[in-house]
Amino acid sequence: MNDDDADFVEFWCVQVGTRAVPGSPLLGLAGLCLGHTARRFGRLSDEALALAESLAARAEAEPTDVDGRAVDGYDDVRSFLHLW
Template sequence: MSDDDREFVEQRCMEVGTRAVSGSPLLGLAGLCLGHTARRFGHLGDEALALARSLAVRAETDPADVDGRALDGYDDVRSFLHLWVTPTGAVAGQAAFGLLTMAVRRLSVACLFHQMM
């Protein structure tokens, strides 16, 4: 992945990820490569993002179909593109962040109340 052309790299990953047959180790590799592309360039096109997510869902559903490297790749995609969507589409980050914010507020109020006593 020494090429500086993101679209070229992305296209190669997509070719592998869409042409390989179920069970091929190339599917997991394609997902992992999309994750590396997201890390290196800080961007993925819509189709590449959809493929990374699709491969991760398939890996989560049936590891014999797509190996776990696709999940690792999608983790990189989420991390480096600042996405908080799980492979199945749940917006995990927003819900967790909302709960965490509420807990911190309650703790702050409890500490303040305790200090006043």
């Protein structure tokens, strides 16, 4: 996350969030990272936005699949991208 290239940071958040196996703590981390990316750079691609929403929904439905950090991340996405 300590990089000024928004596309690079987002790319790796999406890679982790789409490649990690169900139940991996990396899924919640990816959702949280997308929230931090939205805060730092003020934007996310449609793909990243959809992933953040999906990870949060999975976390709410089954916390053993994706941990609650994904919900926190999606809350940040909605807040910093003014999607309320």
